[in-house]
Amino acid sequence: MTNQHNAKLTTNTGAPVGDNQNTMTAGVNGPVLLQDVHFIEKMAHFDRERVPERVVHAKGAGAHGVFKVTNDLTKYTRADFLSEVGKETEMLARFSTVAGELGSADTLRDPRGFSLRFYSEEGNYDLVGNNTPVFFIRDPLKFPDFIHTQKRNPQTHLKSTTAVWDFWSLSPESLHQVTILMSDRGIPASFRHMHGYGSHTYRWTNAEGESFWVKYHFRTDQGVQNLTAEAAERLAGQNPDYHTEDLFYAIEDGEFPSWTLSVQIMPLEDAAKYRFNSFDVTQVWSQKDYPLIEVGTMTLNRNPENYFATIEQAAFSPANIVPGIDFSPDKMLHGRVFAYPDTQRHRIGPNYNLLKVNQPKNPINNYQRDGSMRSDNNGGSDVYYEPNSFGGPKESPVDKYATLKIEGIAGNHSYQEDDFYTQPGDLYRLLSEDEKQRLVDNIVGGLSTVRLEEIKIRQTKQFYKADKDYGERVAKALNISIDQIK
CATH class of the missing domain: 2.40.180.10 (Catalase core domain)
Incomplete structure (x- = not known):
């Protein structure tokens, strides 16, 4: 790791990565673009690990x-x-x-x-x-x-x-799921x-x-x-x-x-x-x-x-x-x-x-052929391309996907809303006293084994932002001062 310390993140071809947090979309709420080669490479490599x-x-x-x-x-x-x-x-x-x-x-x-x-x-x-x-x-x-x-x-x-x-x-959007996971x-x-x-x-x-x-x-x-x-x-x-x-x-x-x-x-x-x-x-x-x-x-x-x-x-x-x-x-x-x-x-x-x-x-009616482990008749002698003049399967316009209007600038967009704390806080406040205690105990059981104190403090700050009592309980159990998380 030492030779990579503070180095630029790159693709497998050495190109620097400009954004590793947000996929490239057509506008803020638009669909993910196929031209996001970093995402495609990253995910395709991950799929094969x-x-x-x-x-x-x-x-x-x-x-x-x-x-x-x-x-x-x-x-x-x-x-x-x-x-x-x-x-x-x-x-x-x-x-x-x-x-x-x-x-x-x-x-x-x-x-x-x-x-x-x-x-x-x-x-x-x-x-x-x-x-x-x-x-x-x-x-x-x-x-x-x-x-x-x-x-x-x-x-x-x-x-x-x-x-x-x-x-x-380092990913505050995870707080809602973490709270559920650490609960009963x-x-x-x-x-x-x-x-x-x-x-x-x-x-x-x-x-x-x-x-x-x-x-x-x-x-x-x-x-x-x-x-x-x-x-x-x-x-x-x-x-x-x-x-x-x-x-x-x-x-x-x-x-x-x-x-x-x-x-x-x-x-x-x-x-x-x-x-x-x-x-x-x-x-x-x-x-x-x-x-x-x-x-x-x-x-x-x-x-x-x-x-x-x-x-x-x-x-x-x-x-x-x-x-x-x-x-x-x-x-x-x-x-x-x-x-x-x-x-x-x-x-x-x-x-x-x-x-x-x-x-x-x-x-199944299509023109996909060959490939490993093909176990049917591979389309037999039927026509193997489309469009064709031999009566092969044709598209069905009535079954097109519903249209959706999109607009915006193609780029690496984050969701504009960054309220990571309201819903986890609401969830915490819905729990009974016993449920809150078990939640804190489960969190502390995991966080106490973390080797870096900075991580414990940073995560406890996330709990505190969701609910003051939530954060203070975790801090107390981890012997972290309240001043460090406020």
Whole structure:
């Protein structure tokens, strides 16, 4: 590291990097631009850092199930699988820890991945979220760096709490998610006893072409239950596959877990005037402003016959959308739309969608040919280009994505709103006295092992900015003077 001290950050071709915090977008709220070569190089390299297990979400469990519509929301979306009350759609779910390796314990303090696939009649729709409504960062350019802090130090090959808290303390947008992670919700009692969220803002469009912003909430019908830090640590030693085992045998015994899906709906024009940036994944929409509207129920009722064939090879991607559902200008979502399928092409191969678990129910008709592990007839003798004069598949203009007006100057833009403290502070103040104490104890348990005092002080300042009592409690437990954090 000494020869790199205070050196300019560069690309792999030696070009200096002008902005490593914000992706290049078309205006402040515009989409991420493909010309951002630094982001593309950084993310594509990151996607290929681990072989063959997933770079993130390596340890997980899953099951088959069904989604049933219980409420008519066709005035908001023309998505076929949501088109009528009572309609049922086959689905697949995978739950996972984020940072742990394939052999890690299920009960680590970590967000849980909440990945769902709906095998609709118009293609696979994947909703790839977490058990938390927010995330640590809001720009995908920072994602490889964030995950590096969760992995092993290249010299010691050990996990580093110093790296974790150093990054968080220098990324104040992480405070909301850190507060959730260090609270009781940081370790679910089981996959069955946690909520799930789409986290990002998405866009729904109805049959008349009218669009709305939407957020997804899956509420567990089993009730939320969490583990204490002590219980989780004990289980990590006694049964590191505790959550995997719990899900499998609950389904095996006929105790099918279920979740109720509700959504928040925001008119398009509200986004420009809402008090928080509607596309910032570190913020939530108030349910007082946009109440939950029930959509349907998800029930998991069948275990996989073979874990590798079904769960390990399942290639979830937020890029998999269907008519009536589209993306918002959420920059983290745009980054994932690129990164997930790029990772799958590397991890499984370019023809990963030909695997049974990834195949849609409706026929695949396109001109993609060849590539490793091509397992079908490779298009046979049919025409292999488009446009053509031989009756090959043609585009369907009626299924174009909904248009979205964008304007602005192309550049490395940060979100204009930098209120990182209101929502974490509000969350802290909602906790009971016992919950506050456990939150502080969990934070101190991690921060006390950090090697650099400067990082402890900097992070404690973040807590203090969210809530005075929050910061003072952490400071006292770490023997940091209040003057140092004010």
